[in-house]
Amino acid sequence: MTTVTSLDTYQPDVFKSEWETRVAVAASYRLLAHYRLSDLSNGFIAARIPDEPDYCITGRFGMFSEEATASGLLKMSIHHTDDVELEVDVAGAAAPLFQSVFQARDDVNCVIHTHTKATETLSCLGAKILPISHPGLVLCAQTGYVDYAYHHDAPFCKTMVEAFEGNRCILLGNHGMIAVGRTAADAFFCTFTFDQACLIQLEAYQSGREIMFPDNVDEMMACYTTDYTNNSETGYSWDGKQEWGGWLRMMDQKDPSYKS
Numbered sequence: 001m002t003t004v005t006s007l008d009t010y011q012p013d014v015f016k017s018e019w020e021t022r023v024a025v026a027a028s029y030r031l032l033a034h035y036r037l038s039d040l041s042n043g044f045i046a047a048r049i050p051d052e053p054d055y056c057i058t059g060r061f062g063m064f065s066e067e068a069t070a071s072g073l074l075k076m077s078i079h080h081t082d083d084v085e086l087e088v089d090v091a092g093a094a095a096p097l098f099q100s101v102f103q104a105r106d107d108v109n110c111v112i113h114t115h116t117k118a119t120e121t122l123s124c125l126g127a128k129i130l131p132i133s134h135p136g137l138v139l140c141a142q143t144g145y146v147d148y149a150y151h152h153d154a155p156f157c158k159t160m161v162e163a164f165e166g167n168r169c170i171l172l173g174n175h176g177m178i179a180v181g182r183t184a185a186d187a188f189f190c191t192f193t194f195d196q197a198c199l200i201q202l203e204a205y206q207s208g209r210e211i212m213f214p215d216n217v218d219e220m221m222a223c224y225t226t227d228y229t230n231n232s233e234t235g236y237s238w239d240g241k242q243e244w245g246g247w248l249r250m251m252d253q254k255d256p257s258y259k260s
Contacts, residue, residue, distance in 0.1 A: 023259050043094075
């Protein structure tokens with residue numbers, strides 16, 4: 001998990017790795033609200049605790065993204081819900097989704113689910129992400145598609161996990177999106193970029209003009225995917241590590257209470 005830039009609110013009765021995870025999740029919730037990517041108290045962010053990989057940190061049931069604080073988040077198992085009360089501590093619809101992803105993907109340490117206007121609109125059109133913009137090229141080859149099911153039962157979770165194989169995000173038909181990442185920064189970068197890709201594509205549709213594709217589209221998509229897969233340290237790696245420090249500084253200036 002990406003280390004936060006400030007631990008000045010660190011609580012000694014909590015392991016540092018858990019506190020860092022709490023701060024990162026709280027910051028991510030606040031960032032969703034800042035960029036208008038949140039949806040009231042709906043959606044979720046969940047992040048695995050590095051030193052306790054069978055446990056994760058997530059938001060509490062009914063919490064708005066604007067309210068998120070490190071100490072106010074919930075710690076729970078990724079395997080069961082015996083340690084929480086559904087619809088009181090955590091949303092019953094949320095737990096099966098992020099638990100299924102964590103159980104299936106050891107490489108995933110953060111899951112973000114939200115419903116933005118752009119992702120919901122594109123999902124209503126039955127469209128797929130086109131490689132016609134910078135964000136579209138970044139994620140076009142790393143996106144899966146699932147018909148959304150209101151009941152998050154075992155068959156649906158299995159379908160969702162299968163759609164995530166080799167991908168960083170999925171577009172849920174008539175519903176929204178889910179993004180995953182190796183870190184909170186990674187998952188948020190994916191969420192932000194995916195929303196941009198959907199928004200640009202929708203605006204291109206509305207222009208009424210012919211949509212132009214890059215001549216070297218396959219090569220460009222392959223480069224983006226390779227840079228991310230290889231965790232590139234030169235230039236962009238498309239996982240948010242260049243942006244994370246700036247995002248935290250921005251949140252510190254706007255309202256540092258997320259770290260409390």
